Amino acid sequence: MFLLSRVRFARYCQLFRVNSIKLRKMSTHFSSIRDPVTGEQTWVLEEDYNRDIARAAYADMLHDLDRNKAYYAAISSAIATMKGKGRRAIVLDIGTGTGLLSMMASAAGADEIYACECFTPMYTTALKVTQANEKLLQSKIKIIPKRSNELQIGVDLPHRANILVTETFDTELIGEHCISTYNHAGLELMEPDYLAVPSTATVFVQLVSSPVLAEFHGLNHPKYFESTYNCPGLPTAHDLQLSNLRPGTDFQFVTPEPQPLFHFDFTKQIPTSRIAVIKSSTTDYTNAFLFWKLKMDANTEISCFPSFLEKDNYVWREHWIQWEMFIPLNLRKNELSITQTDLDYHLGTEESKCNCGLHRALSRGRIYGLNQLDVPFYLNLDTESSEKNVLFLGDDSPLPIYLKEKYNQVSVLGTGRDPFDFKSDPLPPNAEEDPNLLIISEPYYSNSLSCLQNLQFFTKVKKYQSKNYFPKSAMIKCLTVKFHHLHKIRSRVGETCGFDLTPFDELIGGCIDSVDPIVEYQPLWEYDFDICTTNDLFTIDINTVKVRKEIRIQNEGVNGLIFYCKWDFGSGRKKTNFLPKESTFQKGTMQSLIFLNRKSQLVNVLFDFDNGLHIDTNDA
Incomplete structure (x- = not known):
């Protein structure tokens, strides 16, 4: 019930190129993280599942009032039905998370409630949440720190339950072991004529x-x-x-x-x-x-x-x-x-x-991006002799294949294996000193999370003396926006359906603060937002050391900042994945953003090639 769905997790792993190796069942794990600027890999030891919790975006589920009300109504109905038959209402809540569904059952008059939660931080949080709401509860909730298929009648539960409440669904419905969970519970933990909330799905x-x-x-x-x-x-x-x-x-x-x-x-x-x-x-x-x-x-x-x-x-x-x-x-x-x-x-x-x-x-987003690739644009960046040596910097691109049709010698320097199996020509031994070397990049690197991480191109091209490189620079731009819904994944819940979820807010907030950089990444073409202001922050090129700019947020309701690049290839030729006519971004791309929770803020934006984009927020 708590972690990212298998589908969503696979999507983000494919886009982020982030791996995780668990060391023990509890407490610690190593995460392999790529530096978004240098592309170098490092291992970080993390404790207490903080990264798992911070990544869960679980608050969105609790902000889903339609879902919460539907569960509350159906749980109340099932309890009333069971009591109407003259029977005790015995509820089993599988994957209780915050304990919200169990509290609904208690408030609705269930006689006995047993809830299980195997994820230790959420088990602890469920205990705190139910304690914070004990005045609303009509019956005691027993929370068991186990998986449902580890529960035993006579050990964990005194007898079988007759109302099964759970929310083990993901985008595909069944990707969180929903089928095995229900089948096991039906055989081992429930009475033969039990009621289920929900009852069916299609x-x-x-x-x-x-x-x-x-x-x-x-x-x-x-x-x-x-x-x-x-x-x-x-x-x-x-x-x-x-x-x-x-x-x-x-x-x-x-x-x-x-x-x-x-x-x-x-x-x-x-x-x-x-x-x-x-x-x-x-x-x-x-x-x-x-x-x-x-x-x-x-x-x-x-x-x-x-x-x-x-x-x-x-x-x-x-x-x-x-x-x-x-x-x-x-x-x-x-x-x-x-x-x-x-x-x-x-x-x-x-x-x-x-x-x-x-x-x-290739990720699906990268495949889509390659279908938008303007090949003639890159082939016409240099109109002089085709006898030049060409160096292509970047990853996962068919451009070297097309460049080879125009130029005699094309070399490729990327960060990994080329999926297009282009046979790169050897780079001439004096390439770094060659003033006529033609250097071209989209730019795109497979370890990039958004276009801002592709700024590493300037650190790689800097070692060459040739001034004949493309792109020449990039303008980092910022949109102040009002997200219609996306901000909910990081917003505090407070209360829902009358239940206080402050202990959950404290858990999520603490985990995000301890492991997450303030900048995160989302495919913003999928989400609605209104643009309040557009800001040119600073120009990045091979001479950039460190730049800084302040943005004062004055528009009421602004809850996010979006950062993107506008690449300058010289002679008025520019490229960006922002689509101004549609006020959104190109499909398949990820953007850097931060969420704002205060009405008025002064945001300090800093960039250098050692740390990438860094944001400080303070009260205005």
Whole structure:
């Protein structure tokens, strides 16, 4: 219930290139972290799961008032139903987290409540939260520091329960071992005729045609990479906020309505493997949208449908969003099979994996970015002799292949293996002193988290005497914004449904302060925000040592700052991933940002190549 979903965690790991090695079950672990400026790797010993807690963005779930009210109503209904039958209401809450659902059960009059939480910091927090709310509780809550499949009747619970309450769902519904959790509880911990909250769930699918989303999966460089569109790609789901895609522009519906794909009854044993078939009158689809609904009880449901399907009933969430599957050309038929396993879904009857190699080497965001690559722009940066030696600085780019068509000698210096297998020419021994060496970069480095980390290009080009390098400089710009919803992932909860969650706020706040830099990274094209001001901060080039600027936040309601680069290639040629006409950013890219919690602040922005972007916030 607490940590990032498997899907969301896989997404961030792929984008961030961050690894983690656990040393012991409790207390400490080493994290492998890349310096965003130098690209060098270092190992850091961290204690008490602080990084796991800080990364969880769990507050968004507790800010989801629609979810909280739906659970409260359904739990109250289940307790009333059981008591209406003349029976004691005995609740089992699996993965209790803050203890919120158990407190709802207690306030609703449950006779006995047993909650389990195996994550030690959250177990401790649940004890504090329930103690802080004891005046609202009608019955004692027993919180057990174990996994549900470790619970034993007669040891941890005196007898079986008859109301099962849990929230072990992720974006794909089943990715947090939901099926095994329910199946074990139903067999080992519950009475035969138990009630479940939620009671059922249904996964829906809708086929669409989307050249935009297809570009996250295949490369539009047919001369070299046509095979990527026939490749099944990554087996992991591509989760994203579908609500920020525009029907009729970013995609077209192929099937007119969402179709039920898989149904889950949480009071019965759930199949761990099954196949569903989707029928379509046409094969002109490229992707499948997937999302789910929970039936909490006879009168209440929770929907993860995107806004273009829910319209007036849409509720924004980040902890549960939607996902899509790219359909390879060879599977686009009038009948499409999707298989559900115990943890995920895959196309066809057997799980297939990437056979072209690029999907294993490149993130989906990078693939999309390469499809927007303006190859002629880079080929025309230098209009002089094609006899020059060319040095390409950067990673994961097909540009050297195109440069080789124009120049006789092209060398590549990157930070890792080239997924395009370009045969780099040897760099001439006097390259560093060659005044005619042509140096070109997008720039892009695989260890970068956002465009600001690609500023490391200037530290690498500085060693060459040639002045014939591109880009020449970069302007760091800042937007002061009002996020519509995204700020909730870092906002204090305070109270929800009448329950005080201050101990949880203290836990999250302390963990974030202890391990997280104030600057974080998000794919902001997926999130709505209003721009208040645009600020030019400073120009970065090979001569930059340290720069500093102050931003005074005066607009009421500003809750975030977004930082991005505008690259200058000389002669008026500039590039940026900010799209001013749409007031958003290019799809597939990540941006640097900070969240602000105070109404008026003075923000000090500093940059140097040793520490990257550094932010200090103080009361104005």
